[in-house]
Amino acid sequence: xxxxxxxxxxxxxxxxxxxxxxxxxxxxxxxxxxxxxxxxxxxxxxxxxxxxxxxxxxxxxxxxxxxxxxxxxxxxxxxxxxxxxxxxxxxxxxxxxxxxxxxxxxxxxxxxxxxxxxxxxxxxxxxxxxxxxxxxxxxxxxxxxxxxxxxxxxxxxxxxxxxxxxxxxxxxxxxxxxxxxxxxxxxxxxxxxxxxxxxxxxxxxxxxxxxxxxxxxxxxxxxxxxxxxxxxxxxxxxxxxxxxxxxxxxxxxxxxxxxxxxxxxxxxxxxxxxxxxxxxxxxxxxxxxxxxxxxxxxxxxxxxxxxxxxxxxxxxxxxxxxx
Numbered sequence: 001x002x003x004x005x006x007x008x009x010x011x012x013x014x015x016x017x018x019x020x021x022x023x024x025x026x027x028x029x030x031x032x033x034x035x036x037x038x039x040x041x042x043x044x045x046x047x048x049x050x051x052x053x054x055x056x057x058x059x060x061x062x063x064x065x066x067x068x069x070x071x072x073x074x075x076x077x078x079x080x081x082x083x084x085x086x087x088x089x090x091x092x093x094x095x096x097x098x099x100x101x102x103x104x105x106x107x108x109x110x111x112x113x114x115x116x117x118x119x120x121x122x123x124x125x126x127x128x129x130x131x132x133x134x135x136x137x138x139x140x141x142x143x144x145x146x147x148x149x150x151x152x153x154x155x156x157x158x159x160x161x162x163x164x165x166x167x168x169x170x171x172x173x174x175x176x177x178x179x180x181x182x183x184x185x186x187x188x189x190x191x192x193x194x195x196x197x198x199x200x201x202x203x204x205x206x207x208x209x210x211x212x213x214x215x216x217x218x219x220x221x222x223x224x225x226x227x228x229x230x231x232x233x234x235x236x237x238x239x240x241x242x243x244x245x246x247x248x249x250x251x252x253x254x255x256x257x258x259x260x261x262x263x264x265x266x267x268x269x270x271x272x273x274x275x276x277x278x279x280x281x282x283x284x285x286x287x288x289x290x291x292x293x294x295x296x297x298x299x300x301x302x303x304x305x306x307x308x309x310x311x312x313x314x315x316x317x318x319x320x321x322x323x
Contacts, residue, residue: 029057030275033072033079035262036062036195037112037159037212040219041293049289050282056275064157064195069093072102078269080276083109085213086158087263087303087321088255094267095304105304106265107317109283110215111296113234113260114159114166116142116149116225117217118209119202125223128209132225139170139179142209149209150191150198151183155250157195162233163211165245165257169231172244186247213260218294233260234296258323261298266310277310284316 030050034042039062047058063071065085071077073093084090087106094103116138118128124147130136142149152160164186171179183191193201199220201207214234217224229235233242242257249255264283266276283290287297301319302309309317 028055028272028275029059030080030272030279031078032058032060032081032083032279033068033077034060034062034081034083035065035068035085036157037085037216038062038083038262039196041215041290041295044219045293046283046286046289049286050279053282054275054278056272056278058279062196064153064160065089066093066158067156072267072269073099078271079267080270080272081264081279082267083262083264084158085260085262086255086258087261087323088258089158090263090265090303092253100268102268103265103304104268104308105302105306106263106321107280107284107309107313108261108298108301108303108319108321109264110262110287110290111234111236111260111298112213112215112262112294113227113229113232113296114162114211115214115217115227115232116209117202117212117222118224119205119207120223121205122208124208128223128225132223137174138225138227139174139176139182142182147209148207149211150193150201150207151211152195152198153192154186154247158255159195159211159213160192161247161249161255162257162260164247165233165242166211166227166231168245169242169257170227173228173230213294215294233257235259236298262295263303273310277312280310280313281316284313 042060051058066089069089090103090106127141131138131141151163154160167180171177198210202210236259239259245257247255270276284300299319300317301321302317303321
């Protein structure tokens with residue numbers, strides 16, 4: 001695992017390979033609305049490295065991806081760049097005539113997987129360690145009397161409905177239908193919290209464990225249990241299997257399981273296009289740096305209308321995204 005100090009040094013050293021963009025008084029600061037799980041990576045590394053590389057100022061805000069997209073849709077936020085934890089969020093909330101074509105394209109940026117993170121000082125830490133060593137099933141640890149675990153909100157956060165998918169898939173994978181029932185209702189108030197609140201509860205010891213993306217727990221130095229690829233939504237080769245799990249959103253739409261992919265786009269709300277293009281270019285060119293924060297790599301593919309992608313970015317994303 002890369003220490004934060006070493007990672008920052010690497011980030012700043014790598015900035016020399018990213019060309020600086022000419023800036024003006026009107027086009028210097030980029031505002032970024034991004035998936036909440038990216039908070040540590042963006043605020044404690046990538047944002048500062050971007051500014052050093054380009055001379056543009058950086059201003060970021062973390063929100064659950066689905067909630068963030070709705071804020072853009074409802075004109076409550078007008079970011080220059082939007083980073084989502086799920087391509088579906090762009091497609092269903094921001095793209096098309098019914099959504100005012102607020103987004104016309106996006107690029108796949110990085111991948112991740114779900115893990116079960118735990119507090120190392122929990123009274124159940126040894127049990128979680130055994131689960132991490134594959135000597136005790138993780139779902140049996142969660143069923144021990146007194147264990148408290150949490151998960152994200154499926155109405156605002158893709159990680160929330162992805163956790164529902166994980167338990168659905170786990171019930172089938174282990175041939176134990178009782179596993180999904182461990183969650184209770186999808187919005188069980190004893191388990192469901194906004195992602196930043198949930199992470200704080202696990203770190204403080206209020207919860208013994210929680211379900212997170214791997215890059216989150218790497219950034220926060222939390223120990224975790226790696227889950228089988230058949231259920232962790234981290235293997236693109238298992239996309240068809242993941243799609244067997246579905247969740248109906250309160251809005252009436254339905255989402256299906258899919259490999260976890262983060263996307264980046266410049267919405268129609270952009271006020272600082274040069275700075276926005278510079279940030280997209282920087283992140284798409286920083287694969288090794290993203291890996292240091294615990295992300296997986298993906299081919300940079302374009303979803304939506306390729307012709308609307310700024311010319312300066314097209315060479316970085318030759319592929320075409322297909323769900």
